[in-house]
Amino acid sequence: MYRVNHNEKHLADEFMANPFGRPSPELQRVLIVFRGEPVAGKYVLVCTKPFKEWALAELGGKRGEPVKLLGERFTSLEEAERYVFRKRWKKYTGHDLA
Amino acid sequence: MNIIGYSDRISVRAGETIRFMVSCERPVSYRADLVRVVCGDLNPAGPGYREVEIDSPINGQYEGRRQPLLCGSYAIVEGARLAEVRSLCVQAMVWPTRPRGKEQVLLSHWSGEQAAGYELVIDVSGAVALRLGDGSGRVELVSTELPIREREWCLVGASVDTEAKRVVLHQQQQIACERSTTSAVIERSVAILPATTGGPLLIAARLAGRSPDGRCLTEAHYNGKIDSPRLSGRALTAAEMIQLFQRRVPQHLRPDVVAAWDFSLEIPAQRIIDVSGNGLHGTLVNLPARAMTGYNWSASEMRWSSALQEYGAIHFHDDGVYDAGWQSDFALTVPQGMPSGSYAVHLRAGDDEDYLPFFVRCETGKPSAKLLYIAQTATYMAYANLSFTFTASAAELLANRLIVVQPWEEHLNAHPELGLSLYDDHSDGSGVCYSSRLRPILNMRPKVQTSTAGLGSMLWGYNADTHLTDWLEASGYAFDVITDEDLHAEGIEILRHYRTVMTGTHPEYYSEPMLDALKAYTERGGRLMYMGGNGFYWRIAYHPVLPGAIEVRRAEDGTRAWLARPGEYYHSFSGELGGLWRRQDRPPQRLVGTGFIAQGFDLSTGYHRTPASENPRVAFAFEGIDRDEPIGYFGLIGGGAAGLEVDIVDPRLGTPPHTLVVAHSDELPDSFLLVNEEQLINTPDVMGSTNPRIRSDLAFF
Structure with missing residues (x-):
C-alpha cells in the first residue's frame, strides 16, 4: 500500500502553490490518502459566514454527533486547505512542512 | 435554525390552496412573507441573491409553536377482539438488522401508563424476551438470554398459559449448519398474568402515549424485517406455531387464532391485512419498506408480484418518516393572475429564517x-435532507477538497427525525428507498450550499436551478413552470401547448409516465432542451395514492449510494422493475442524445466547437460565436460549463443518427471517473486525463 513519504516533499510544494489546481497524478495519490481518512476525527470546515469565513472542525464519526470546533478560522478556502494539508503531512510523514 | 416548515403541495395554480406548516423549536413570534425566488446563490462573484416580495394576505406576523416530527415506522391495529385475549401466543419470523444496544419491540399490546399487557421484544442484549404487566405495577420480563443473529431469519414466539401461569419462549434460528447455536426454548413459571388493555396493538414499536392532537407517540422502534406475525388466544405448542406460519390459517387452529397478518397482501397500500377472518387489519405509519423478501424466499423469483407468498416481509426502521403531520399555520389560495413561476414563503424569527418553496403553474391548455x-x-425529493457528509468518509474524496459543513447540515445532524434522502442509509445500514416532501427539506431552499457540488457557488438541485431560471428571466425569455409531479400526473397533455420544454440542471429521477410524456412530446416535433447531466437515469415510482412520496430501488448497475438486496429490485409502489432506465432499454441517449459517462465534483472546464457546429441546422445556436471561440471556460460551478456529472453521445445506446455533436468539452480533471455502467472489465483508464470518453458533449438533433 502506498505511504506518503517526506522524500516526496515536492508534492507538498505543488499543493501549497495551488490547493485547487489540477494535481499531478503523484499529488492526487497523496490526496487520496489524506482525504480518505475515516469519518471519526476527520477534518471538516464549518461555514460560519457564507463565502467569507470558515471554521476548522472535526467530525464525531456517527450521525447525531455534533462537529467539534477546533478554534482555527479561515477567510479563504485555500488557506484552510493548506492548513489541513500541513497537519496531515505531519501525521503521515512525521515531518513538518516549512 | 429555530424555525422550519413545509407545505402540503409543491405545485399549485390559480384558485388552488396551499397550506404551510411551521415549527419553532422555541416558541416565538415569526414573520411570513410571500416571495418570488429569482436567484438563490449568495456567491458575491455571481449575479447576486435576489427574491421579490409579493403582496399577499398571508404576509404577516404569526405565533410560532413547536411541532414535533415523529419518526419511526410501525403498524397499528385496533379492535375490540384484542381485549378478549387471556392465554395467548404471539409469533413471527424476524430478520433483525440492529439487534443489540437498545430494546426493540416486535409486537406490543401494552399500556405504559398502567404497566399492563404483553409485548414480545428483542431486549438490550439482543435476546428475544416477553414482557408481562398485570396492571397493578408488577412487570415481569422473561428472556432467552441468547443474542439473536443479525440479518438471519429467526422464528420468535411466546406463549402464555394463564391457568398454568407458564410462559414458553421460542427463538429458533432458521439457518442450518450453525456451529454456535443461537436457538433456544425457555419455559418459565410466572408470578403475574398480563392484564388486558383497551388500547391498540403495535408491530415494531410501543405506544408511549398520545400527543395533544391525538397522534400516537411511539418508542422502542424495531429495525429489521418482520414476516407473518400471528396472535392466538391460546398457548400454542411449538408444532402448532410452525403450522400457523402457513399462509392460510389451518382449519384446526381457526378457533384459536385472533389475528394472522399477511404482509404480502396489498403491498402498495399502507394497510396490513389480517387473514384470520377477524378483520384485525392494521395501518402502516411512516412508510416501512414493503415488497421485501420473506423468510421463505427461494430466490427463484425476483419479482414480488409473481411470488407473493415469498414476499411476506416488511422492513421497519426507527428513522423512517412520511408525513410530519403538522398543523397548518396559514394557507394561500393562489389568486387569479399570479404569474407561473418559482415562489416561497420566507419565514423569519429573529436571526433565524427558512424558506418554504413551491411552484405556481398556469392552467393546462392556457x-x-x-x-x-x-x-x-422528483430529484429534489431524492436528495431531500442528504445526510452523508457526517457519516461517509467518501464525501471528501468525492469533493476532492475539504467538506464545508453547512448550517442546514448541522441542523439535520441534530434532528434525525427530519428523515433521510435516497442517498442515505437508515440507522441499521439498509438503504433508504422512499422519500417524501411532507416534511421540512432543508436543502430544497434558496441560499443553501452543498459541499459535494462544484467549487465556487457549490449549488445542487433546487438552488442550482435558480441559476437557470434567473438567466431566463434576465435574458428576457418568458416561461411557464410545471413540476415533475404535474408531468407524472398529466403527461403529454401538459406539454403539447409549448414550443419548447426545458429541464433543470439535473433531471435524474424519472417515472415511466414522465419519460413517456417527454418521448411523445419530442416525437410530435416538440423541442426539448436538456440542461443537465446524469439525466433520465433512475426509474422511480410515485405512490399511486399517498401524495408526495417516491420510491427508488438501487438495483444492479449505476452510481449507487446503496445496493438493493437480491430479490428487492421491484418497486413496492407500482410493481415495476427499479434501477437504471438504461438497464430497461430506455437509455437517456435515445431521448436527448447524450447520457451519463463520468462524474467529479471539484473543477469544471469549457467546450470547443466541432466541425459539425458549422452545419446550417445549428447556425441559430452559434450566432455571434467565432468558430474557434472557447465556450464556457468561466462560471460559478467549478469555473466552467462542463463539470460535476457529464454526458456523451453514444449511437449504440440510441443517440439518433442525425445528431450533430456541436461541441466537446476540454479534458476533465482526474477527479472525474468513468461511471460503473461503462466498465465491464476493469481497466486502469478510468480517469479524466487518460480516457477520451470522459468528456461532455453538446448535442443537437
Missing part, C-alpha cells in the same frame, strides 16, 4: 409563454 420549464421536484 400557456402564458412558448417555453415550459420543468422544476425537477
